[in-house]
Amino acid sequence: MTGTLLLTFDDRHVAGWEEALPLFEAAGARVTFFVVEADLLDDAEQAGVRRLLAAGHSVGSHGARHRNADEAILELGAAEYLRTEITGSVAALRSLGASASSFAYPNSRRDETTDAVLLEVFDHLRGGSPRTTDLGVARASIVPRDAKVFPGRGIDTGRGGVPQLNDAVALSELLGELAEGDGTLVLYAHEIAPVGRGNHIHPDRLHAVLIEARRLGLRMVGFDDYSPASWS
Template sequence: MSTPALRNCAFCLLAPILFFALLPTGSVCGAGEKTAPANPNPPPLEKAGLVLTFDDRNFDDWLAALPLFDQYGVKATFFISGPIDEKALAACRQLIAHGHAIGSHSVHHLKAVDYVREHSIEDYLRHEVQPQLDAWQAAGISVTSFAFPSSSSDAATETALLKIFRHLRIGGPMAPGDRLSDRDPFFTPIAQVPTRGALPSKGIDYAPTREDRTYDQLDAALTRTATRGEILTLYAHGIRNIGGKGHFITPQALEHLFLKARELKLAFYTFDQLPEVLEP
């Protein structure tokens, strides 16, 4: 074989290797490594706003509520629990097509602190986190955030999960008789968002029928958020009228929230839109 022919043959062998080497890296890494964010360099936040989130596998509810979200231009983050099977992937793709973000909520919805105490953080990542990330990576879906089931986290579990995810959603302290608008830990000044990987969140299921989530409580919290230039993270589960199983918020309560936010000129952010946390 002539020298030019040999060079051509060598190029044919190397070209596929070079092609795959130059492709962008996948959206999910192995346990203990950061995921590549859907938006790798989100800009700093300029407006006060809400980070609205929904949990578990309430796919039918969420998809049925898409016209309501679209009507008000609201984008939310949906934290998926359980296997990332075809039903989950189909729902994720529809939610993403409407501008929403997808987050991880673990495989078996176990309390992280209890699980790690009985096993190890490595076991938790291996059995509760990585299978979801592998499935999302195979489907080409980038996931940048994690919500702890039952808001069960501590310093050790948060440190471990922040090595994988850009942001975490955690719980926050609320005692009987507290007013949400007075509970500083739930509110993050927008200038401080890049310094906080874990954001406390307040549940709003059953609003306005519970004392800590009446319209008066929620309106006051949104007013504080707008007045002080802060971010407030809220979570719910299903979206439906009374009936069925599991926790839920009604479409009417959501619409009240959307209208109040519009009145106060609050933005709605997904977790994917929050800026990268700065290294200390």
């Protein structure tokens, strides 16, 4: 028995994600990339997404235009939200060979209504949870493995020039607890780069997380491979 760690990366940082492929391969990790604006990807980005898939990783949807699901469903209704924000995104990703069977909420904005609407389309949804060093709070981000909606935990190291909370110790404790049970923890970051204009994780930090997870024997899979029923 061991826990499962799902590493996920959001938005449209395809080139930087590709550069990190050797890190994932060295750690035996498969991960998930949640792509936004899939219908707007240029040729180089499309080729990049195909290479991420060819390397065994999963690609899910992060919405067509990064709209907050809760607000958009209230404003447009579920059908129009799905038509404008989801259908085109899924179609564009599938044309590149992705299953697009999972979805990450833009800005982690979700509620029970959005979950019900989006679980009609996707197998799994990822939201967010407080970035905290309080292990009692952080522990809630480990959920039963048959969950459909996962409270992701952020691991970016910076946002522009501003460092994120250094919660490496808390994450280590969390990973240790994950290894002792059979729950699932979803982590999320954005661009993989030493510096970035927006949210980014330094490759050294990503490497450290991967090494630690591997040492603990955690299962590291993408959402396409996430089928707990088949695990012993």
